[in-house]
Amino acid sequence: MEPVSEVSGRAIPFGRKNIDTDIIIPAHWLKTISREGLGRGAFQALREDPANIFDQEEFKGAPILIAGDNFGCGSSREHAAWALLDMGIKAVIAPSFSDIFSGNAFKNGILTVVLPQEQVDRLLEVARTDPINIDLTTQTVTTPFQDRFAFEIDPFRKHCLLNGLDEVGLTLSRDEAIAGYETMQAAQMPWFAKGTGLAA
Amino acid sequence: MASRPRTLYEKIWDAHVVEDRDDGTSILYIDRHLVHEVTSPQAFEALRLSGRKVRRPELTLAVPDHNLPTTPRLDSAGHRLPIADPESAQQLAALERNAPEFGIRYISATDAQQGIVHVVGPEQAFSLPGATIVCGDSHTACHGGIGALAFGIGTSEVEHVLATQTLLLKQSKTMEIVVDGDLTPGVTPKDLILHIIGVIGTAGGTGHVIEYRGKVFEEMSIEGRLTVCNMSIEGGARAGLIAPDEKTFAYLKGRPYAPKGSDWDEALAWWKTLHSDKGATFDKSVRINAADIQPTVTWGTSPEDVVPIGGVVPAPESFSDPSKQDAARASLDYMGLEPGQKLAEVEVQNIFIGSCTNSRIEDLRAAAAVLKGRKKANNVKWAIVVPGSGLVKRQAEEEGLDKIFIEAGLEWREPGCSACLGMNPDKVPAGERCVSTSNRNFVGRQGPGSRTHLVSPAMAAAAAVTGHLTDVRELME
Structure with a gap:
């Protein structure tokens, strides 16, 4: 994962609530065995409308998406995060996110910024004409008009994003603790430890 | 020493903490991992690229479900039929290659045990009470029905579980x-x-x-x-x-991966504390x-858009939240419905009985009880029954349910996810309605432009008979 400290540029003022992952990337795009190229399928149904915001010249390749409440609800498909990445999106700002989507986004280096609705509304207005800056180090979103909004982020996620850390590698470094748990479980809960071996 | 009273969730969580970290996250041990063909290829590929192995292959079970056509899988000579869609075939082939390469038990597309992961897990007692269970599919929540802490994960987490048998999580x-x-x-x-x-x-x-x-x-x-x-x-x-109880234990006992002998007794003693x-x-x-609660049906494009079957399509202005009003207008436009329209008068063209939500034997019995001795309405063009697994299918056939469906004019199919999300050829045509026992009525979920009404299996059967959304109680004796 590439380190992320700042995301700056145009933001797509999308703003809709309850955007599910079927809207972000429809199921037939899930047949791929790769993570690449899913941007072409992103928001496909919405993009059939020639006036859609995603294909307006000024928002093409914009690194930020501004959405409404409960963004990314529904299916656990990580393809939603991959599709956004492939469109060039590196951060999403919304009043709330679904749990699974925000985890998937984080694991792909996409910053999810939670701000209150009135601040999101202000950014939706600014984004029509001007760029937005997100600084992860100081945890602030700023505009060219002196708007300055602070946001919270889980310290672990912040650390991983700033340093581009691979979570699997981090956990594997705790091998001793995991092996210790496995020894305990094999003794105390052997039925869990046997797994598919139970049907041998 | 008396400990603080804990919820069921806290008990299962506490029993699986490998390590609490300073940043408020914990490394949680994962007991059971279900893998299907759609959300796993990129995870296995990442393991290969980094030279990592699967830490505990015996704690993972792989089964294909999303892409499989529900038409016959074997020809008359017993040879496997190819999947026509090249991308679906490629995804299935990847799982068939990855499972043995990484030492994971694999249930193949033509095994009697094949089915939807969330039907197979409990049916095989691979899913157990008190276990932490994950799968790259949001409906993993299903296994909570036997008292397991079960949740959906993304592909990066699938990779993390394969490599470490743990997840980094914050307590919910x-x-x-x-x-x-x-x-x-x-x-x-x-x-x-x-x-x-x-x-x-x-x-x-x-x-x-x-x-x-x-x-x-x-x-x-x-x-x-x-x-x-x-x-x-x-x-x-x-x-x-849901807390496990005597019903749960009776359901699991004797199934293939259920604990045996003294393991069962020890497991049972612990399960009873859950x-x-x-x-x-x-x-x-x-x-x-x-x-x-009345028999319930969805009118919109979000699962929260529900009304009792005796109700009417709500007016967007009836919602206090302005953004919900906008969403309702968009939903009604997509669904082709008018405010005030009676749900029970809405005509339907397609019926889908299946999915990880409602494809088990009791679901099929409930649908068959309504359909017995009746025929589907002429305006219903396409009506399919997709059992949740090969074992559910076999059981239904032993009970003669397949004949009831076929005589009523419904199609009896092979197991899989099918028209719940239309990754296989089972799709609802644009602009047509489907009365569906699945779980999501999102825009385009059952195919581009498809209009979904979520209901119970009995209500889907009732709609098949009358050709419109129907209160099943009117057809019950």
Whole structure:
């Protein structure tokens, strides 16, 4: 994962609530065995409308998406995060996110910024004409008009994003603790430890 | 020393913590991992690229379900038929290659045990009470019906579990949904969970694990509990739980991966402690009276858009939240419905009985009970019944349910996810309605332009008979 400290540029003022992952990337795009190229399928149904915001010249390749409440609800498909990445999106700002989507986004280096609705509304207005800056180090979103909004982020996620850390590698470094748990479980809960071996 | 009263969720969580970290996250051990063909190829590829192995292959079970056509899989000579769609075939081939390469037990597309992962897990007793269970699929919440802490994960987490058998997680908040009283005749676990989602909304459970409590769940069958927990994610909760009890133990005993001998006795002793303690507190609490619930149907494009079958399509202005008003207008436009229209007068062209929510034997029995001796209406062009697994299919055929469906004019198919999400050829044509026992009525979910009404299996059967959304109680004796 590439380190992320700042995301700056145009933001797509999308703003809709309850955007599910079927809207972000429809199921037939899930047949791929790769993570690449899913941007072409992103928001496909919405993009059939020639006036859609995603294909307006000024928002093409914009690194930020501004959405409404409960963004990314529904299916656990990580393809939603991959599709956004492939469109060039590196951060999403919304009043709330679904749990699974925000985890998937984080694991792909996409910053999810939670701000209150009135601040999101202000950014939706600014984004029509001007760029937005997100600084992860100081945890602030700023505009060219002196708007300055602070946001919270889980310290672990912040650390991983700033340093581009691979979570699997981090956990594997705790091998001793995991092996210790496995020894305990094999003794105390052997039925869990046997797994598919139970049907041998 | 008396310990603090704990919820069921907290007990399972505590039993699986490998290590609490300073940043507020924990390394949680994962007991069971289900893998299917759609969300795993990139995870296996990442393992290969980094030279990593699967840490505990015996704790993972792989089975294809999403892409498989539900038409016959073997020709008359018993040879396997190829999958026509090259991308689906490629995804299936990847799983068939990855499972043996990494030493994982694999149930193939033509095995009798093949089925939807969330049907197969409990059916094989691979899923057990008190276990932590994950799968790259949001309906993993389903396995909470047997008292497991089960939740959906993304592909990066699939890779993490394969490599480490753990996940890095922050403990969730807890939410209890207490349903007292009795469900009335014709009202099923599906109607109950649709009603619950209508009450809490699709984000109502975000950040929480739901525990379903109260008399209704105690009296509910295991299959009903699986249906309820399955749709927890539609209420925003990553997991839903029901405390295991004698019914759970009787359901699991003797199944292929269930503990045997002294293992069973030890497991049982622990499982019996898995309930929320008296005095345990929840962060959120919702109470619902079972008697208030009617057979329920969705009218819009979000699972929270529910009304009793006797109701009408709501007017967008009836919602207080302006953004919900806009969403309702867009939904009605997409669904081709008018405010004030009676749901029971809405004509339908397609019927889908299946999915991880409602494809178990009790679901098929409920649908067959309505269809017995009846025929589907002429305006219903396409009606399919897709059993949740090969074993469900076999059981249904032993009971003669397949004949009832076929005589009523419905198609009897091979197991898989099918028209729930239309990754295989089972899709609903644009602009047409489908009365579906699945879990999501999102825009385009069952095919581009498809219009979905979510219902129980009995209600889907009733709609097949009349050709319009119907209160199943009118067809019951």
